[in-house]
Amino acid sequence: MKIGIDVMGGDFAPDSIIEGAVDSLQHLTHGDELVLIGDETPIHKKLKELNTSSSNVVIVHTSQFIGMGDIPAKAYSQKPDSSIAVGYKMLKENALDGFCSAGNTGAMLVGASYTLNVIPGVLRPALATIVPGLDNHNAVILDVGLNPECKPEVLCQYGILGSIFARYVLEAQNPTVKLLNIGEEETKGTSTIKAAYELMRDHPGLNFEGNIEANSLFRESMPDVIVCDGFVGNVILKQTEAFYHIYKTRNLKDSYFERLDFESIGGTPIVGINANVVIGHGISRRRAIMNMILQTWAVVHANLAQKIKEAI
Amino acid sequence: MKIGIDVMGGDFAPDSIIEGAVDSLQHLTHGDELVLIGDETPIHKKLKELNTSSSNVVIVHTSQFIGMGDIPAKAYSQKPDSSIAVGYKMLKENALDGFCSAGNTGAMLVGASYTLNVIPGVLRPALATIVPGLDNHNAVILDVGLNPECKPEVLCQYGILGSIFARYVLEAQNPTVKLLNIGEEETKGTSTIKAAYELMRDHPGLNFEGNIEANSLFRESMPDVIVCDGFVGNVILKQTEAFYHIYKTRNLKDSYFERLDFESIGGTPIVGINANVVIGHGISRRRAIMNMILQTWAVVHANLAQKIKEAI
Numbered sequence: 001m002k003i004g005i006d007v008m009g010g011d012f013a014p015d016s017i018i019e020g021a022v023d024s025l026q027h028l029t030h031g032d033e034l035v036l037i038g039d040e041t042p043i044h045k046k047l048k049e050l051n052t053s054s055s056n057v058v059i060v061h062t063s064q065f066i067g068m069g070d071i072p073a074k075a076y077s078q079k080p081d082s083s084i085a086v087g088y089k090m091l092k093e094n095a096l097d098g099f100c101s102a103g104n105t106g107a108m109l110v111g112a113s114y115t116l117n118v119i120p121g122v123l124r125p126a127l128a129t130i131v132p133g134l135d136n137h138n139a140v141i142l143d144v145g146l147n148p149e150c151k152p153e154v155l156c157q158y159g160i161l162g163s164i165f166a167r168y169v170l171e172a173q174n175p176t177v178k179l180l181n182i183g184e185e186e187t188k189g190t191s192t193i194k195a196a197y198e199l200m201r202d203h204p205g206l207n208f209e210g211n212i213e214a215n216s217l218f219r220e221s222m223p224d225v226i227v228c229d230g231f232v233g234n235v236i237l238k239q240t241e242a243f244y245h246i247y248k249t250r251n252l253k254d255s256y257f258e259r260l261d262f263e264s265i266g267g268t269p270i271v272g273i274n275a276n277v278v279i280g281h282g283i284s285r286r287r288a289i290m291n292m293i294l295q296t297w298a299v300v301h302a303n304l305a306q307k308i309k310e311a312i
Numbered sequence: 313m314k315i316g317i318d319v320m321g322g323d324f325a326p327d328s329i330i331e332g333a334v335d336s337l338q339h340l341t342h343g344d345e346l347v348l349i350g351d352e353t354p355i356h357k358k359l360k361e362l363n364t365s366s367s368n369v370v371i372v373h374t375s376q377f378i379g380m381g382d383i384p385a386k387a388y389s390q391k392p393d394s395s396i397a398v399g400y401k402m403l404k405e406n407a408l409d410g411f412c413s414a415g416n417t418g419a420m421l422v423g424a425s426y427t428l429n430v431i432p433g434v435l436r437p438a439l440a441t442i443v444p445g446l447d448n449h450n451a452v453i454l455d456v457g458l459n460p461e462c463k464p465e466v467l468c469q470y471g472i473l474g475s476i477f478a479r480y481v482l483e484a485q486n487p488t489v490k491l492l493n494i495g496e497e498e499t500k501g502t503s504t505i506k507a508a509y510e511l512m513r514d515h516p517g518l519n520f521e522g523n524i525e526a527n528s529l530f531r532e533s534m535p536d537v538i539v540c541d542g543f544v545g546n547v548i549l550k551q552t553e554a555f556y557h558i559y560k561t562r563n564l565k566d567s568y569f570e571r572l573d574f575e576s577i578g579g580t581p582i583v584g585i586n587a588n589v590v591i592g593h594g595i596s597r598r599r600a601i602m603n604m605i606l607q608t609w610a611v612v613h614a615n616l617a618q619k620i621k622e623a624i
Contacts, residue, residue, distance in 0.1 A: 148501055148502045148505075149502045149503070180547070182542070182543055182547065189543065190543060214546070214547040214548075214550035214551040214554060216554065218555070218558060219557060219558065230494070231501065231502060231505075232543065232544060235547060235548065236526075236547065236551060239526040239527070239529060239552075241526075242527045242528065242529050242530050242531055243530070246446060249446060250566050250568055252564050252566055254564055256558060257558075
């Protein structure tokens with residue numbers, strides 16, 4: 001498997017990206033290859049500093065890069081030799097099996113739709129992330145930020161996309177799906193949520209179990225898939241960051257709370273596009289980058305994009 | 313001050329309600345009076361059991377009550393001698409200064425609009441609750457569940473209602489207001505949020521400071537007022553419950569996390585109606601009820617409904 005990494009992306013690029021990539025090597029298997037995409041000079045220097053001469057690491061030099069403050073669409077089209085544009089080009093030409101970046105999220109999304117395209121039949125791609133449960137069961141929640149406003153049909157299809165994610169990435173046998181709402185009764189919520197409930201309830205391909213309220217998140221007995229719009233999902237993701245911050249600030253020690261650290265999760269896959277792409281947090285350092293790469297490995301290993309193509 | 317308490321409302325009524333009411337007495341001042349509204353037989357029995365013969369406690373007997381499973385509007389109109397209906401009637405006639413209940417939320421809301429009416433000029437009332445900050449500064453967030461879908465004008469007015477709450481209940485001098493969004497930039501979010509941003513930015517009566525993301529909630533440097541729609545606010549409130557549950561389950565001990573316990577906060581005032589009303593959580597026991605009553609005291613003490621009437 002060949003995983004491309006945007007070495008120029010993120011607040012601590014390129015050093016932390018290269019460090020995280022090197023750390024990930026010990027968790028990968030023999031035939032896996034890391035393709036470091038970016039300016040070759042600092043890459044060579046850092047690899048030497050880390051005493052890494054693995055034959056599993058390949059460098060693809062690029063002369064440009066897209067910064068965190070660049071305007072996404074403009075930068076993507078005006079910088080064809082940037083690490084993000086080159087990564088997407090390689091993905092499209094099957095020179096990579098997966099690609100990940102902690103860089104400019106907008107540019108990553110632009111590349112996903114401009115270069116890779118959405119899988120035919122997918123209404124809107126989504127960002128998916130893991131919700132760790134108290135009972136060690138993980139759920140996937142989507143969307144967590146790509147589409148702040150979702151039509152009922154889109155929410156219903158997120159149930160399908162999430163089920164494929166849960167089946168192949170989380171290895172859930174017959175994934176259960178719930179709709180995030182502000183009450184358990186099907187009459188609760190906005191008109192969009194009520195309409196989505198009906199579509200999901202009547203969809204033969206969904207193992208739909210009704211509504212879930214936010215006080216049941218992160219706890220015992222979560223479903224495998226939790227569906228919400230990108231506004232609500234993003235709020236949930238970020239509120240979790242707030243609580244993790246409080247936990248750290250208060251000097252508490254707990255193995256469950258540690259699982260809420262974004263560094264443990266690493267990245268959020270874009271679900272519904274024609275290849276396997278994972279986006280990391282801009283503030284990612286060494287450990288977060290390593291986990292972003294391992295998350296990409298898991299998504300490629302599950303053959304997620306292909307499984308969605310077959311199912312939709 | 314006369315505070316009415318629905319003794320029949322909540323999962324642990326009437327016993328826990330009476331216990332919480334008696335506990336609240338020690339925090340109230342000499343002239344305050346608690347009006348226990350409900351079936352007098354268990355009230356007398358419980359007060360005797362608690363050895364309470366305070367002259368500050370008055371009983372108003374009612375022959376009916378609205379259960380947690382009753383259909384709100386139907387129950388409210390068909391049970392005029394229920395504790396909720398009698399409480400609202402007394403409020404309207406100024407026989408009470410404030411009223412609170414941990415009972416059927418729907419019936420409480422029906423009573424608020426049927427019997428008390430919305431303050432003229434208020435577009436939609438809201439439920440407001442406290443967000444405790446790590447630096448001991450409290451914010452108020454609204455709406456947390458009354459209006460799942462809010463027009464931009466309603467969100468803007470929540471900024472005003474919240475500012476009045478912050479000024480008179482939280483004693484903030486010149487309350488700062490932020491809009492909950494999924495990015496700090498004003499171009500982020502849904503079309504509704506973007507429109508609300510513009511209205512709030514241009515409103516001369518608001519000390520508006522832009523967007524706040526959910527990872528800044530509960531932390532240091534919160535604004536005094538946080539505005540969101542009732543769907544998002546309810547998710548935030550309930551996700552907080554989830555984290556408090558995790559904290560308890562993991563046997564952690566921390567004074568900050570204890571402040572997240574709904575029992576410490578007690579209840580959420582309905583803001584924008586013609587009197588001071590507080591709604592408690594259905595699962596409230598003794599301590600939560602005491603704090604619901606003290607929260608009602610604070611809202612009455614601040615003269616919240618009257619201040620809003622004067623401002624709108």
